[in-house]
Amino acid sequence: MHFCVREFDCVNESRPGVTSKVLTPEEALEKTREVLAAYPFIKVVGLRVRATHLLTMQTFETFELIKNEFPQLYLCMSTNGLLLPEKLQDILRVGVSTLTVTVNAIDPEIQAKIVNHIVYHGKVYRGVEAAEIQIKNQLEGIKAAVDAGIVVKVNTVLIPGINDKHCS
Secondary structure (H helix, E strand, C coil), rough: CCCCCCCCCCCCCCCCCCCCCCCCCHHEEEEEEHHHCCCCCCCCEEECCCHHHHHCCHHHHHHHHHHHHHCCEEEEEEEEEHHHHHHHHHHHHEEEEEEECCCCCCCCCHHHHHEEEEECEEEEEEEHHHHHHHHHHHHHHHHHHHHCEEEEEEEEECCCCCCCCCCC
């Protein structure tokens, strides 16, 4: 199973998690301006952040630009949580108030069937070892975010035959 594969992107499909390109911070700010001009009732701006992008300051620059121009908006981040524990202070600093973390399994054996590999601090991990790192960071990050006052929503992708009986 593989998630976040951009080859399946579709410019004619408009739903969360589907994008036609990755925006620069300035492009994201301009898009926010355009959307708010057309739909001034919008109250939340969200970014889907891949773990590799969470390492960059572009994510935080984007949030800062939007928050500076539109302080009334709620900022939401969606992530797989791999780097959540170590990036939480930056997330708090830029004013993210809601966080969505995708957690598809808390059993490393099951997670290893869902995620082929992770890249963590420049090293590629596979199988159960990758799953253990990801799950540990997700759970620690979620707890720390909740303790810091961020509203956290956990998403799970139900995958028949893999994680559908995980919690039963």
